[in-house]
Amino acid sequence: MSDEEEDIILSELSDEELVQQMHDDLYDGLKDEILEGVNILLEREWTPYKVLTEALVEGMRIVGIDFRDGILFVPEVLLAANAMKAGMGILKPLLAETGAPKQGKMVIGTVKGDIHDIGKNLVSMMMEGAGFEVVDLGINNPVENYIEAIEKEDADILGMSALLTTTMPYMKVVIDEMKAKGIRENYVVLVGGAPLNEEFGKAIGADAYCRDAAVAVETAKEYMAQRTHNQSASS
Amino acid sequence: MAETFLPLDSVLTEEGLCASSDLKDKTLLIACGALAREILAIIKINGLQGLILECLPALLHNRPDKITDAVRTKIHDARSRGASKIFVVYADCGTGGHLDTLCMEEEVERIEGPHCYAFFDGLDVFAERAEEEIGAFYLTDFLARQFDTLIWKGMGLDRHPDLRDMYFGNYDRVVYQAQTDDPALEKKARAAAEKLGLDFVKRETGYGELATFINKAASV
Numbered sequence: 001m002s003d004e005e006e007d008i009i010l011s012e013l014s015d016e017e018l019v020q021q022m023h024d025d026l027y028d029g030l031k032d033e034i035l036e037g038v039n040i041l042l043e044r045e046w047t048p049y050k051v052l053t054e055a056l057v058e059g060m061r062i063v064g065i066d067f068r069d070g071i072l073f074v075p076e077v078l079l080a081a082n083a084m085k086a087g088m089g090i091l092k093p094l095l096a097e098t099g100a101p102k103q104g105k106m107v108i109g110t111v112k113g114d115i116h117d118i119g120k121n122l123v124s125m126m127m128e129g130a131g132f133e134v135v136d137l138g139i140n141n142p143v144e145n146y147i148e149a150i151e152k153e154d155a156d157i158l159g160m161s162a163l164l165t166t167t168m169p170y171m172k173v174v175i176d177e178m179k180a181k182g183i184r185e186n187y188v189v190l191v192g193g194a195p196l197n198e199e200f201g202k203a204i205g206a207d208a209y210c211r212d213a214a215v216a217v218e219t220a221k222e223y224m225a226q227r228t229h230n231q232s233a234s235s
Numbered sequence: 236m237a238e239t240f241l242p243l244d245s246v247l248t249e250e251g252l253c254a255s256s257d258l259k260d261k262t263l264l265i266a267c268g269a270l271a272r273e274i275l276a277i278i279k280i281n282g283l284q285g286l287i288l289e290c291l292p293a294l295l296h297n298r299p300d301k302i303t304d305a306v307r308t309k310i311h312d313a314r315s316r317g318a319s320k321i322f323v324v325y326a327d328c329g330t331g332g333h334l335d336t337l338c339m340e341e342e343v344e345r346i347e348g349p350h351c352y353a354f355f356d357g358l359d360v361f362a363e364r365a366e367e368e369i370g371a372f373y374l375t376d377f378l379a380r381q382f383d384t385l386i387w388k389g390m391g392l393d394r395h396p397d398l399r400d401m402y403f404g405n406y407d408r409v410v411y412q413a414q415t416d417d418p419a420l421e422k423k424a425r426a427a428a429e430k431l432g433l434d435f436v437k438r439e440t441g442y443g444e445l446a447t448f449i450n451k452a453a454s455v
Contacts, residue, residue, distance in 0.1 A: 075391025
């Protein structure tokens with residue numbers, strides 16, 4: 001993003017300049033610079049939540065937009081995600097200590113037969129960045145894993161991911177089992193993955209298809225706001 | 236059929252293959268560039284007549300969201316050039332059923348299967364192996380030849396080799412499906428497995444159900 005050749009001393013930048021520089025560094029996937037930037041902002045007594053939202057999440061939001069627009073491609077997004085993950089490694093324990101607004105809880109995993117977890121990992125990270133608690137079931141999950149986890153964790157949202165045309169129908173197996181157990185309406189079900197589309201999401205009975213991590217976050221927030229509103233109205 | 240000139244693999248990967256402009260009363264095969272060599276071999280071995288082959292760039296393998304529109308354009312173009320019958324020699328290839336929807340709309344037939352390595356193996360056998368081979372990354376002859384361009388470079392690993400485990404960390408083996416018996420290709424496939432840090436398995440599939448489909452196209 002930045003073509004400047006001269007070395008930038010992050011600690012000499014103002015807060016505003018530093019945050020802007022961190023957005024650029026995230027865009028360029030510069031992990032070490034992100035770690036340094038996070039530490040500088042914390043030393044300047046920024047709250048971990050403010051560092052997370054203004055420096056990291058906002059930076060990844062820009063990356064997400066350019067990915068959607070075909071300006072960035074998967075490798076660049078992965079590098080940016082690695083850099084953000086490193087920054088979050090510092091912030092997560094601090095967030096737990098200092099407290100941060102909680103949006104809700106999500107259980108997420110790739111479906112049975114599918115080991116492709118890049119998209120799922122991006123969603124997990126962005127959801128955490130947006131204040132959701134995420135329980136990541138990893139890859140290749142049979143229906144039992146999902147059902148057990150959403151009940152045990154008292155989750156608000158179930159997220160399922162698939163990359164393969166052959167595995168994506170398994171999402172319906174999970175949703176049908178939720179219906180059979182009479183628990184479908186207790187959860188928001190979000191689905192995603194390269195071969196999916198909105199039509200498929202509707203056909204299998206998901207609440208929404210999310211085309212990328214940024215959309216997943218926005219969709220999850222909207223559903224959580226609706227749930228809060230509905231709960232308030234009924235109490 | 237007149238001998239079709241087979242371009243270099245790099246051309247099949249990046250540009251595809253176009254036939255002569257006149258397709259009047261011909262049967263056109265619209266295929267992935269990754270299948271060109273195999274389709275032409277099947278045509279030659281079986282002495283099939285009346286088939287014309289055109290290919291889309293094999294690079295679309297990395298951008299399945301673009302395959303359906305590219306095939307649609309090719310179908311319309313072929314009809315405007317007089318093609319009497321059209322067959323689509325593409326697996327679903329990650330289009331999530333969109334390619335099938337297109338084929339139904341356009342009333343053309345597509346070879347069955349989710350991936351080319353499924354119809355090389357045989358769809359039933361491939362499905363039976365799915366659970367056991369959940370961690371398999373498949374290479375065909377073409378993919379073995381074009382591994383560096385299509386996969387290593389195509390996924391940005393030439394610039395960022397440190398991303399390898401993010402892409403391939405959940406895989407455990409490369410399964411090389413050999414369409415032909417070529418020691419040089421096997422060597423390339425082995426090297427690819429080593430580069431990815433995965434075990435190597437070779438399976439001789441021949442042309443599998445691709446041969447059945449091309450023979451059917453010639454007989455209609």
